[in-house]
Amino acid sequence: MFALCAVSSAAQFYSPADIRTAYGINNINFGGNAATGNGQTIAIISAFHNSTILSDLNTFDTQFGIAPPPSFSVVNQSGGVPLPTGTDASFAQESDFDVEWAHAIAPQAKILLVEANNNSDANLFAAAASAAKADGTSVVSMSFGNPEFATENVFDSSFVTPANHSGVSFVASAGSNGGVAYPSAAPTVLAVGGTALTLNASGGYGSEQLWNDSSGAGGGGNSAIEAKPTYQNAAQSSTARSTPDVSFHAADNVPYVVCIGGQFFQFIGSDAATPNWAGLLALADQGRAFKGLDPLDSSDMSATGLLPQLYSLLGTPNYNLAFNDITTGTPLAGQTIGAGYDTSTGLGSPKADVLIPFLAGYGIVPEPASIGLLLPLAISSLLARRRVTR
Numbered sequence: 001m002f003a004l005c006a007v008s009s010a011a012q013f014y015s016p017a018d019i020r021t022a023y024g025i026n027n028i029n030f031g032g033n034a035a036t037g038n039g040q041t042i043a044i045i046s047a048f049h050n051s052t053i054l055s056d057l058n059t060f061d062t063q064f065g066i067a068p069p070p071s072f073s074v075v076n077q078s079g080g081v082p083l084p085t086g087t088d089a090s091f092a093q094e095s096d097f098d099v100e101w102a103h104a105i106a107p108q109a110k111i112l113l114v115e116a117n118n119n120s121d122a123n124l125f126a127a128a129a130s131a132a133k134a135d136g137t138s139v140v141s142m143s144f145g146n147p148e149f150a151t152e153n154v155f156d157s158s159f160v161t162p163a164n165h166s167g168v169s170f171v172a173s174a175g176s177n178g179g180v181a182y183p184s185a186a187p188t189v190l191a192v193g194g195t196a197l198t199l200n201a202s203g204g205y206g207s208e209q210l211w212n213d214s215s216g217a218g219g220g221g222n223s224a225i226e227a228k229p230t231y232q233n234a235a236q237s238s239t240a241r242s243t244p245d246v247s248f249h250a251a252d253n254v255p256y257v258v259c260i261g262g263q264f265f266q267f268i269g270s271d272a273a274t275p276n277w278a279g280l281l282a283l284a285d286q287g288r289a290f291k292g293l294d295p296l297d298s299s300d301m302s303a304t305g306l307l308p309q310l311y312s313l314l315g316t317p318n319y320n321l322a323f324n325d326i327t328t329g330t331p332l333a334g335q336t337i338g339a340g341y342d343t344s345t346g347l348g349s350p351k352a353d354v355l356i357p358f359l360a361g362y363g364i365v366p367e368p369a370s371i372g373l374l375l376p377l378a379i380s381s382l383l384a385r386r387r388v389t390r
Contacts, residue, residue: 016104024353037106043131105279141278145181167297174244175219194218194250210329248273287360
């Protein structure tokens with residue numbers, strides 16, 4: 001689910017510069033090399049065909065001063081052509097946001113948009129599995145999810161790094177209406193929840209609480225189907241897989257901005273948080289390449305896998321260096337909020353300039369002081385206010 005409304009010149013929204021500054025993304029450094037995602041490929045999974053995706057990305061990039069990605073490709077769910085003939089406004093809006101914001105976080109990563117024939121689970125999951133097999137893919141971003149179902153674990157094998165392929169991280173929305181969503185509940189998927197971020201007076205990180213407002217609430221809780229993976233043993237006491245694992249801004253206190261059909265809109269939801277994390281993981285994979293390491297692998301349950309590494313910080317002095325621990329807000333039924341891991345915001349949101357180098361194999365280095373500023377940006381399109389939900 002996401003919510004969408006038109007942007008006016010007076011509207012408040014978060015731009016790529018705001019988010020990169022608030023979470024410390026601009027300060028990520030790999031031994032003197034800037035974090036850009038260079039050499040990585042982020043695969044975005046959507047459904048139906050979006051005929052304006054390239055022009056929308058170009059308009060977004062021009063507005064915010066971002067160079068085009070080194071490569072942008074669109075394929076069908078089998079990895080080729082022809083592309084789907086059917087269209088769907090909601091999925092077109094979703095793919096616009098996912099492509100634009102994954103690119104904004106990792107501007108030199110290649111982008112592969114994989115369009116499933118339709119929005120059936122079988123086709124979306126097939127698209128994700130196909131994307132993981134594509135040459136160079138290191139992150140698969142899935143901004144979709146449905147309530148859990150009895151046979152979901154039959155599909156868990158779709159979210160595993162293919163044989164003879166370098167590591168792939170699967171990232172999925174934990175949902176925007178509370179409860180546990182699939183595929184984020186799969187134990188090999190990084191489940192991304194939602195928060196409400198507030199900037200300080202200088203445009204840096206101010207405060208954050210769980211997302212629960214009139215537009216929706218972050219998904220999370222204990223799975224009714226999936227057993228607890230070992231990486232969560234120290235995080236929670238149930239016998240079930242719990243979600244989310246991590247979080248990112250998603251709320252309507254200040255929406256994101258996105259270009260759709262050549263015009264700018266505000267956009268919210270855990271769907272919006274997911275491609276941001278996909279971009280972050282592409283940055284980490286770039287850093288790993290500098291050290292001669294394979295990309296992160298969310299299906300690797302050893303100590304070097306993505307999820308075990310994230311959870312290994314919990315309960316250590318490094319946890320609060322690497323994560324913003326979200327402890328405030330009103331959780332929904334079946335969710336918790338508090339210090340450390342909880343089922344509203346997971347481990348928390350990233351202090352990216354510490355967490356991403358850690359995932360890249362550079363250890364924990366305390367973050368530098370932020371000197372970012374929030375700058376006003378003009379938006380050219382003026383439309384009557386409207387809201388769309390999915």
